[in-house]
Amino acid sequence: MHASDTAPDAVKILISGGFGVGKTTMVSSISEIAPLRTEETLTEASAGVDDLTGVEKKATTTVALDFGRITLTPDLVLYLFGTPGQQRFWFMWNDLAQGALGGVVMVDTRRLESSFAAIDFFEQRGIPFVVGANSFDGRQFYSAEQIRSALSLGPGIHVTIFDARDRSSCRDILLTLVEHVIATITASA
Secondary structure (H helix, E strand, O other): OOHHHOOOEEEEEEEEEOOOOOHHHHHHHHOOOOOEEEEEEOOHHHOOOOOOOOOOOOOEEEEEEEEEEEEEEOOEEEEEEEOOOOHHHHHHHHHHHOOEEEEEEEEOHHHHHHHHHHHHHHHHHOOOEEEEEEOHHHOOOOOHHHHHHHOOOOOOOOEEEEOOOOHHHHHHHHHHHHHHHHHHHHHHO
16 A cells, blocks of 8 residues: 555644634634634624723634644645634633644734633643744734743743734644644653
């Protein structure tokens, strides 16, 4: 049997983070298939429930998940599951995490406090993850080391500055995650 006769390895990856950090944008930017999105319009009913500080112009929100797929190599396909960001939907994270080999925790440096729940989620479950600081408006005012310090991350957690709107930038952070997952699995074997 030749390598081309076998199906590629399929890996489940979570794209997580707080409300409005760009998870849907990332999945949409990188997916080679039309992404599945469960976005709904923000309504008056969410007033006082969803904190729009820093994302006042946000008009929609993910209520279940985002789903996309990217073939990194002929032997490796990543299935991307974007989590909802609002606290009222966090109960879904446990189900979405089942079978995930790793995750990207997206952060918005204008609202770092919205990132701690996602970081805690991955740490408590022992799921390898990397942190991606989304560059809104194409700018990032902090270095990766400043972000690492602000989030109290250990040296083993990769922090990458990227742009969720840019396909190659998203691919690069996913490659960093895959390398991190392989290193973590190898180290624990």
